[in-house]
Amino acid sequence: MTAPGDPRLLAMVSERRLERLEAVLSQRLVGLTLLLEDVHDPQNMSACLRTAEAMGLQDVHVVELGVHFKPNPRITQGCDKWLDVSRHTDVDAAVATLRQTGHRVLVTALDATDTLDTLDFAQPTCLAFGNEKAGVTHRLRELADGTFKIPMMGFVQSFNLSVAVGICAYAAATARRHALGCASDLPAERRATLHERWVRLACEHSEAVLAELSRRDADT
Numbered sequence: 001m002t003a004p005g006d007p008r009l010l011a012m013v014s015e016r017r018l019e020r021l022e023a024v025l026s027q028r029l030v031g032l033t034l035l036l037e038d039v040h041d042p043q044n045m046s047a048c049l050r051t052a053e054a055m056g057l058q059d060v061h062v063v064e065l066g067v068h069f070k071p072n073p074r075i076t077q078g079c080d081k082w083l084d085v086s087r088h089t090d091v092d093a094a095v096a097t098l099r100q101t102g103h104r105v106l107v108t109a110l111d112a113t114d115t116l117d118t119l120d121f122a123q124p125t126c127l128a129f130g131n132e133k134a135g136v137t138h139r140l141r142e143l144a145d146g147t148f149k150i151p152m153m154g155f156v157q158s159f160n161l162s163v164a165v166g167i168c169a170y171a172a173a174t175a176r177r178h179a180l181g182c183a184s185d186l187p188a189e190r191r192a193t194l195h196e197r198w199v200r201l202a203c204e205h206s207e208a209v210l211a212e213l214s215r216r217d218a219d220t
Contacts, residue, residue: 009199010199013203021202025184025191025194025195025198026184027183028056028184029056029185029186030059030101030124030185030187030190031103031121031123031125031180031185032057032121032124032126032127032173033061033098033103033125033127034048034052034060034127034165035061035094035105035128035140036048036060036061036062036128036165037094037128037130037131037140038065038066038130038131039062039132039161040132040133041161042069042072044132045062046071046075047162048060048129048161049071049080050075050076050077050079051165051166051169052083052165052169053079053082053083054079055173056173056183057169057173058083058186059084059085059086060084060086061126062085062088063090069087082198091143092139092143095143102124103126104123104125104145104146105126105143105145106119106125106126106127106128106144106145106148107127107130107140107144107146107147107148108127108130108136108147108148108164108168109136109147109148109149110149110157111147112147112149113147114146114147114148115149115151116151117151119172120179121172121179122176122179122180127148128140129161150164
């Protein structure tokens, strides 16, 4: 099969679209990620994915303790195709995966001492959120490296899940870019892999196009 980076495939994507892909890649973060544990509402989960993508996060980890998550396209607006969503059947596996990539895991907790604005995002970090009713499980909190809370000045002491994720993703992404002194922490190899994948996604019927190019190559 023709390689994903084949110039003939690139030629089928408009220059404006390619420039847009490059611009988004130049602001992508992998040193900041989210872990969403046993979220029940697919609309909430879809909204979280949309927020993560909008803030430039590339990876999202989902722990499915019961219901298999299927993104709602009306909510995600197709943004989930640009993300890498890792699914786990238990929190132990999820945390182990994050530790392998050097991420510390911080969970939201109302009794936390640290607040979102005091966290150091210079180090790779995963912010973990539980479901809408019970929050994070005892096991996830036990495995986590620490806890944090969002500062609140009113009578309300909790946010809707997607709102909490939105606040945290924006603040954490801003803080990480500031700490790094650059907009992206994508390694060169990961950047190249994503670029190839995104070009395929940007090219309508890319698999059929690649198959036809391969057939033509074989006939010459």
